[in-house]
Amino acid sequence: MNKNDHDGIWVFAEQRNAELHEVTLELLGKARGLAGQNQGKVTAIILGQGIKPLAQTLLNYGADSVLVADNPVLDPYRLIPYSLVFEKLIKEYHPEILLMGATFMGVELAPRVAARVRTGLSAHCVDLKLDKDGKLLQVVPGWGGGVIATIACPDHRPQMATVMPGTMKPLSPEERKGEIKEIEINLPDKDLGPKVLEIKREKAEGLPLEKAEVVVAGGWGVGSREDWKQVEELAGVLGGAVGTTRPPVDEGWAEEGQMIGQSGKTVRPKLYMGIGISGVMHHVVGMDQSEHIITINSDANAEIFETSDVIVVEDFRKILPKLIQKIRERVER
Amino acid sequence: MNRIIVCMKPVPDPQHWNKVSMDHETQTLKREGIPTIINPLDKHALEAALSIRDAHGGEVLLLSMAPPFVTPTLREGLAMGADRAILLSDPVFAGSDTLATAHILAAGCRWIGEFDLVLCGNMTIDGSTAQVGSQLAELLDLPSVMHVIDLHRKEDHLLRITQKIEHGYVRLEAELPLVISVRKELNKPRYTPFTGILAAESKEINMLSNEELHIDTGLIGLEGSPTKMAGLELRRFKREKERVEGSPEEIVQVLVDKIHRYGII
Ligand SMILES: Cc1cc2nc3c(=O)[nH]c(=O)nc-3n(C[C@H](O)[C@H](O)[C@H](O)COP(=O)(O)OP(=O)(O)OC[C@H]3O[C@@H](n4cnc5c(N)ncnc54)[C@H](O)[C@@H]3O)c2cc1C
Numbered sequence: 113m114n115k116n117d118h119d120g121i122w123v124f125a126e127q128r129n130a131e132l133h134e135v136t137l138e139l140l141g142k143a144r145g146l147a148g149q150n151q152g153k154v155t156a157i158i159l160g161q162g163i164k165p166l167a168q169t170l171l172n173y174g175a176d177s178v179l180v181a182d183n184p185v186l187d188p189y190r191l192i193p194y195s196l197v198f199e200k201l202i203k204e205y206h207p208e209i210l211l212m213g214a215t216f217m218g219v220e221l222a223p224r225v226a227a228r229v230r231t232g233l234s235a236h237c238v239d240l241k242l243d244k245d246g247k248l249l250q251v252v253p254g255w256g257g258g259v260i261a262t263i264a265c266p267d268h269r270p271q272m273a274t275v276m277p278g279t280m281k282p283l284s285p286e287e288r289k290g291e292i293k294e295i296e297i298n299l300p301d302k303d304l305g306p307k308v309l310e311i312k313r314e315k316a317e318g319l320p321l322e323k324a325e326v327v328v329a330g331g332w333g334v335g336s337r338e339d340w341k342q343v344e345e346l347a348g349v350l351g352g353a354v355g356t357t358r359p360p361v362d363e364g365w366a367e368e369g370q371m372i373g374q375s376g377k378t379v380r381p382k383l384y385m386g387i388g389i390s391g392v393m394h395h396v397v398g399m400d401q402s403e404h405i406i407t408i409n410s411d412a413n414a415e416i417f418e419t420s421d422v423i424v425v426e427d428f429r430k431i432l433p434k435l436i437q438k439i440r441e442r443v444e445r
Numbered sequence: 446m447n448r449i450i451v452c453m454k455p456v457p458d459p460q461h462w463n464k465v466s467m468d469h470e471t472q473t474l475k476r477e478g479i480p481t482i483i484n485p486l487d488k489h490a491l492e493a494a495l496s497i498r499d500a501h502g503g504e505v506l507l508l509s510m511a512p513p514f515v516t517p518t519l520r521e522g523l524a525m526g527a528d529r530a531i532l533l534s535d536p537v538f539a540g541s542d543t544l545a546t547a548h549i550l551a552a553g554c555r556w557i558g559e560f561d562l563v564l565c566g567n568m569t570i571d572g573s574t575a576q577v578g579s580q581l582a583e584l585l586d587l588p589s590v591m592h593v594i595d596l597h598r599k600e601d602h603l604l605r606i607t608q609k610i611e612h613g614y615v616r617l618e619a620e621l622p623l624v625i626s627v628r629k630e631l632n633k634p635r636y637t638p639f640t641g642i643l644a645a646e647s648k649e650i651n652m653l654s655n656e657e658l659h660i661d662t663g664l665i666g667l668e669g670s671p672t673k674m675a676g677l678e679l680r681r682f683k684r685e686k687e688r689v690e691g692s693p694e695e696i697v698q699v700l701v702d703k704i705h706r707y708g709i710i
Contacts (some may be wrong), residue, residue, distance in 0.1 A: 128610075188615075191579075192588060216610045220591040223576035227544055227583035232671030235543075235574035249675055254572060258462060259474065262676035305588035306606065306619035313613030326709055350709060369612070374573065383707055393462075404707050405684060406700065421685040422703055430693045431700075438701050442710050 117206055118269040121147050124198075124212040124221075125158040125170055125178075128189065128313075132166060134322070135213030137173045137282035139275060142240060143211060144174035144283060150246050152208065155179060159197055161187035167292040174283050177291040179205075185299050191220055192305035197297060198225040207270045209248050211240075214274040222274045232265035233272040238279045238378065238401075248273070253374070258393045278322030278378045279401070321370060326352025327381045329372055329399070332359035333388020333409065333428070340365040342432040343387055349439045355379060357395045373398035387428045391416025408432075447503045448560040449494040452550060452581070453522055455481040455515035456571045467679055474677070481518045486566025488525070488634040490627050493596055494564050495526045495635070501598065504528045506557060510538060510549050516650055523645035524637045531557065535654040540667030543572075547580035548665055552658040554585055561602075563624040567591055578626035589624040590617060594631050 121143045126133040136156075143154045156175040158166060160182065167178040181197055202210070202225075210225075212218035214236045226233035239251035243264075248271040250263040265271040321327060328350065330343035340360065347354045356366035357373070372379055373395040384402035388409060389395060396419050399405070406422040407414075408431055417423045424431060457465075457479040466475045483491075494505045507522045507530035509515070519530045533553050541549060554563065563582075568575035575591070582589030594614065595607035606617045609628060655662070663669050689699045704710050 133611075191590070195583070216592055216608075219575050220579055220589075223543065223574075223579035224583045224589070226576075227547060227580040230544070230671070232542065232544065233576060234672055235576055243675075258465065258679065259467075260678050261674060263672050264675040265672050268671040306590060306617040306623075308615060309605075309618055310616040311610075311613065312616075313610070315612070350704070383704065383709055404703075406703065417686060419684055421687060422700070423686060423688040424696055424700070425688065425690075426693065426696065431696060434693055434697045435700055438697055439704070439710055442701065442705075 118208040120153045120155055120205070120207050121209040122207040122211065122270065123154065123156050123175065124210070124218065125156045125166065126213055126215060126217055127158065127160055127163060127166060128217075130160065130163050130166065132169065133213055133215055133217075133277075134320070135215060135218075135275065135277040136170070138277065138280040139211045139213060140170065140174040141282040142275070142280040143209075146209070146240065146242055146248075147176075149242055153177065155205075155207070157181075157198075157201065159186045159194055160189075164292075164294075169285070171288045171290040171292070172285040175290060177293065179293050179295055181295045181297050183297040185297065185301075185304070188308055188311060189217055190305055190308065191224060192303070193299055194221055195224045195228055196299055199228050201295070202229050202270060210270040210272045212272075212274050214276050218274050222272060226272050229270075231268040231270060231272055232263075233274070234263040234265075235274050237273045237275045240273060240275070247271070253397050276378045278380065321353045321355055321372070321377050321379055324353035324379070325382045326350040326385075327355045327372070327379050327383070327399070327402070328352055328385045328387065329355035329357070329389060330360055330366070330387045331357040331389030331395075333390070334360065334365070335388070337363070337365050339429065342428070342436070345436050346385070346387075346432055346439075349436055349443065350383070352381070352383070355384075355399075357389055357392075386416055386420075387432070389416050390414055391419060448506065448557070449497060449503065450506050450508050450554060450557060450560050450563045451487065451491045451494045451522070451527065452563065452565040452577070453487045453491065453507045453509045453519070454484040454566075454569050455509065455511050455518035456484045456569055458482045459570055465679075467677065481515055483518055483521055484566050484569045484571075486568065486627065486629060488566075489629055489631050490564035490566050491522055491525055491527060492632045492634040493627060494562070496632070497562075497598065503561075506531060506560075508550060508553050508557070509533065510541075510546060510553070513652065519650055520645045520648075521637070523648045523650075524641040525635065526641060527648075529649045529651065531651045531653060533653050533658065535656075537655050537662055537666050540670065541665055542670035542672045543574050543576040544580055544672075545665045545670045547577055547584050548660055548669075549658070550577070550581050551584040552660045553653065554581070556653065556658060561621045562604075563587075563622075565624065565626045567593075567626045567628050575626075578624055582624035585624065587622055587624050588619060589626070590619060591626040593625050593627045596625065596627070596631060
């Protein structure tokens, strides 16, 4: 698609079971910021069934208007119907920018939509900016995060990007007014791709990693399932969440959903503590935007120290039990 | 199933990524001397293809867009058990973004002709965009499923697929032909048997250029790619790096004070 007469920033409001994915609110916050710079309008696009009540939430978090496609054929999510709806909307409204979360759904849907309307797409962005001409600059990590590339899409519209959950901040919601517009959907009833037989989801337990103010992450250096409990305990007394590198997941001390880094989550808590972590780029890209970083590693040359504010060169076993006790005394006082 | 295509990308071995440097003049990465390996997830895709073929017969084809020097890496895939390989290689392909790459791979699939299933790794370890599988499917006008962690044949033209999502999974039933992108949970790639290495020597690697594929050059290469590189930098970190020393008690005291100052306790 060519670039003339395009306007507005679109955010895909991802939901399952009429529950918005967190990244939607983060994207609205960012889109609002970008639109402010450029006097553009922010439009949220929501697809599904029984989802109209969510439209007001989207306005409250920064959308100027919401396009709602409420139709049984759009529930649950299926790739082909969703791509067809996006194609129709893009061809009708000509958005300048279209943002989606780099979630399981977004990562599958965005490329299909981009290919369908023949435009550019950048993946897993960690930042978005506008250049002086109002073009979208998409900041993406590559090569395990060791390289940061800035991508532009100069001649095709919409400019599309998927954004890593947890990298952008939602606005605090306020009661806002805006247009909520329902769209007619007429999809063929065949050739809509695979049939959904079953969806199984467990309730997420505890504090989601991306939302925690404190993340205590452990690595291979923690050494055993037994000592992993110290990492959990420290996170507990700090009211934080437990994060991990790859090896503890492989060992079964931690869950895959707790992994931070290139193939895991991106976190930017107020405080990140790293215990027995070497600081390989794959991990560091997921935590280096934390506000404060404290790391404990017995190797004085550990690479993680390059990304640390406070460095402790010690066996963590000598530090953690005392630290846990001291903090516990303090918070209970 | 008669024919399965496995998209395979030779990627720079991550063991050697610290040797990557940047050419500031051309704004490109210098990767000289870095050996290539099969993109790890593509091995899982190949394993899935091989086990379907071993159970039901048919043929497994490797399809790759890369410079000619990667043929040894394709031979590794042939040694694992693929029947033959097709390498799409032409200077006009250089600089392709994901959409342009998908156009080239789609042309490769069309050149092959009939097929029942295309398998890809969910993402590559170098670019990590995870975009090519879905885009290839779109350009072939076929359905597609990503994040696949389980896969089996129900009937001749029907697959049962499990797709991972946040905190759970979706079970799908899909008709062939189809494009599937897989995660590592799907299977454990087999070890290459020694006989496989020998057999691979005589397997065919068919090299095709755009002379054979006839792709509109406006759709491929640097020129045809909708996305453009606007900047590239190696990552640098700026942090205070204050080292705390002393006895464990002293260290703990400093840490507690810091955490207090951050406003957490
Ligand atoms: C394509 C790809 C993607 C990847 N994605 C990710 C990702 O998203 N996230 C991720 O984390 N990893 C990822 N990895 C793995 C990554 O490359 C590293 O292997 C991993 O991050 C290393 O984890 P680690 O620091 O815990 O272990 P190690 O590198 O083994 O480091 C252990 C550290 O513990 C220290 N130590 C040992 N004993 C003690 C002690 N008693 N007290 C204090 N310190 C001690 C050691 O000095 C050492 O520095 C990926 C790899 C690949 C190839």
